[in-house]
Amino acid sequence: MNIATMSQTLFYLIEQQPDSGKAVEYLRQQVDAYHQNPQVSSFYRVFTAMPRFVGRKGIDVPADMAFSLQRLRPGFSVAGWTMDRLARVWWLLQLPADEKTIYVNTISELFKAGELNELVALYSALPVLAFPESWRFQATEGIRNNIADVQSAIMLHNPYPADYFDEAAWNQLILKAFFTDKDVTHIIGLDERRNERLAHTLADYAAERRAAGRSLPPHIELLME
Amino acid sequence: MNFMDSIQGMSFFDMHVHMISRTTDDYQAMADAGVVAVIEPAFWMGQPRTGVDSFRDYFATLVGWERFRASQFGIRHYCTIGLNSKEANQEALAEQVMEILPLFIYKEGVVGIGEIGFDDQTPAEDKYYRAQLDLAKEANLPVQIHTPHRDKKQGTSRSMDIAIEHGVEPGMVIVDHNNEETVREVLDRGFWAGFTIYPFTKMGNERMVEIVKQYGPERIMINSAADWGVSDPLAVPKTAALMKQHGISDEAIKLVTFGNAVTAFAQSGQLNLEELLEPLTIDQSQRFNGSSVLRGGQAPRVDKESTIIK
Numbered sequence: 398m399n400i401a402t403m404s405q406t407l408f409y410l411i412e413q414q415p416d417s418g419k420a421v422e423y424l425r426q427q428v429d430a431y432h433q434n435p436q437v438s439s440f441y442r443v444f445t446a447m448p449r450f451v452g453r454k455g456i457d458v459p460a461d462m463a464f465s466l467q468r469l470r471p472g473f474s475v476a477g478w479t480m481d482r483l484a485r486v487w488w489l490l491q492l493p494a495d496e497k498t499i500y501v502n503t504i505s506e507l508f509k510a511g512e513l514n515e516l517v518a519l520y521s522a523l524p525v526l527a528f529p530e531s532w533r534f535q536a537t538e539g540i541r542n543n544i545a546d547v548q549s550a551i552m553l554h555n556p557y558p559a560d561y562f563d564e565a566a567w568n569q570l571i572l573k574a575f576f577t578d579k580d581v582t583h584i585i586g587l588d589e590r591r592n593e594r595l596a597h598t599l600a601d602y603a604a605e606r607r608a609a610g611r612s613l614p615p616h617i618e619l620l621m622e
Numbered sequence: 623m624n625f626m627d628s629i630q631g632m633s634f635f636d637m638h639v640h641m642i643s644r645t646t647d648d649y650q651a652m653a654d655a656g657v658v659a660v661i662e663p664a665f666w667m668g669q670p671r672t673g674v675d676s677f678r679d680y681f682a683t684l685v686g687w688e689r690f691r692a693s694q695f696g697i698r699h700y701c702t703i704g705l706n707s708k709e710a711n712q713e714a715l716a717e718q719v720m721e722i723l724p725l726f727i728y729k730e731g732v733v734g735i736g737e738i739g740f741d742d743q744t745p746a747e748d749k750y751y752r753a754q755l756d757l758a759k760e761a762n763l764p765v766q767i768h769t770p771h772r773d774k775k776q777g778t779s780r781s782m783d784i785a786i787e788h789g790v791e792p793g794m795v796i797v798d799h800n801n802e803e804t805v806r807e808v809l810d811r812g813f814w815a816g817f818t819i820y821p822f823t824k825m826g827n828e829r830m831v832e833i834v835k836q837y838g839p840e841r842i843m844i845n846s847a848a849d850w851g852v853s854d855p856l857a858v859p860k861t862a863a864l865m866k867q868h869g870i871s872d873e874a875i876k877l878v879t880f881g882n883a884v885t886a887f888a889q890s891g892q893l894n895l896e897e898l899l900e901p902l903t904i905d906q907s908q909r910f911n912g913s914s915v916l917r918g919g920q921a922p923r924v925d926k927e928s929t930i931i932k
Contacts, residue, residue: 510722544686
């Protein structure tokens, strides 16, 4: 994936949002200032304070934009996002990716100090960040997270896990999705990544549910065959 | 008479409570008694932390997990972030905490710098109190001041002197844990006066009723400061009930238990009245899960009387 093209496309989408004039002006100023003086503290400040300047309204995604995003990064979708989430993911793409260690450490610090909506944006960004293989462990941390929005950001409509998880991590994602009442049909790669071990684990889980007198989650039978 | 009978339909804002130390039973009871929002000031844990990562995780919990936990009960959770006075005395650690504060103070739901101020009134406490006042000024955030237990009156005056010396407007400062001895000066100098209804050590609520009678409701607000000690997370609704029973007007009660705190902390730009008056509907997608499951957008209610656990 070409990061510069993705960044331009996301910015174009921000510009297309109704009443986004002020937000666009703010983001332009910030990115110019950051390019002139790339301080990590200002990179963090802009990321964190984003909702104060761009708002938290839901975004519109025209069909042609959704298509462009899919072409740039298969499986990547911003449908249902809010403005702050979109702007934060765009902002992450402004971080220079010429030095891997610095890049990964800088973003890892954001994960460490992230509040709920920041974490949602960070996990949503994994499929479009540089050095994608570096985020495998962090992505599994998102699955372990106990906040539903954060879990959804990595589990649902996100192509990163199907592309980069090994079988054990993938199976954990699916199992956790059932445990946390997610609509598993929104998981990207659900069919492609079916495997025997997963079918076996889910069959055990279904038996356990029945023994406890509890109902089975929807669609579980799809993956038990 | 049950205190709940006196406060039907009222909404409360407990502007100082350490929910991280409280159980889900407390959240449920608070929601049932009309508490719709809380502020959790950053404080110590009852024992000293030994590394900066403990502070980082604590701050992250205040803006993350605890905020989410409160929302499960329909309660809006805000916080103030700061280096507390006790731990300001471990200078090497305090320096590191100061370095990570800017990472947190701009986050959503952070309505001020707090609780900061004096404990023993040492030079180190003075140094970090001043540094954090500057930070608050730079970020244009209100300041929540913890006034000391010992040498309280003089420590309270000193806290206000220093705030003014650093160019922080009294209207941006909430001086907390007041009592009969400190309240007059705090109000006369234009600061907000917080009162903590906390059994045995701070204010009792009968005394609080007298203070509201004497000084009126302007710029006064009450809280429970419930924490890991013997304290009462229902202190705000209970005090509202007592005020009502003693003939204080509904309007005055509302200012002291809700409105003034909203006005003071709305200066952060992170909360507003319209938002607070809307019931917090729990987004289906925000359901949390360990082993329990939230259905229909509400926290599951545990029937305390039942022997059966499903």
